[in-house]
Amino acid sequence: DAGVIQSPRHEVTEMGQEVTLRCKPISGHDYLFWYRQTMMRGLELLIYFNNNVPIDDSGMPEDRFSAKMPNASFSTLKIQPSEPRDSAVYFCASSRGRPDPEAFFGQGTRLTVV
């Protein structure tokens, strides 16, 4: 398996624009996680899915953020409208869940909102 695949690797956009980040988890993994990483706040969980169903979205900053998982092999994280404070590295991770909770991370999308 190629691992968790995220696209794009880098995204630069203007404030107010819509941004869509994409993730393909590892086949057979039932859990998918979206994280955001910044120097100030570290690695924060935004939302996670189990079998394509959102389980906990308490980490989503505000209504401008939304995430979907239409099938087991694809998920998106959308920000609309984007703001400069959304600039961060966004990671997608997947796991099999217990008893094997290891999270496998993608390479991340570095988002810059100017």
Next chain:
Amino acid sequence: TQLLEQSPQFLSIQEGENLTVYCNSSSVFSSLQWYRQEPGEGPVLLVTVVTGGEVKKLKRLTFQFGDARKDSSLHITAAQPGDTGLYLCAGARFGNEKLTFGTGTRLTIIP
């Protein structure tokens, strides 16, 4: 509120020295994981500890889970430049797949 506090936040030492990184919480976790992250990459799992008091060794790295399952430590013996990176602990609560990550320790080993 940060559930998992790591210390030190930054550490820079000479090659060959030993070091210990700490991960502390007031919460109880069912398991705790340690990850290492290199620039431009996502975190990669080093180890998972699940039993209070458990000690696991991975070559020069020794991981310990506290008896009360609230804290953990990572000890590196004879550090090498390849150990440089961001070390993250992550805890899972009972009955929950959600992983909460620590604040991170940025380690630099000077050749």
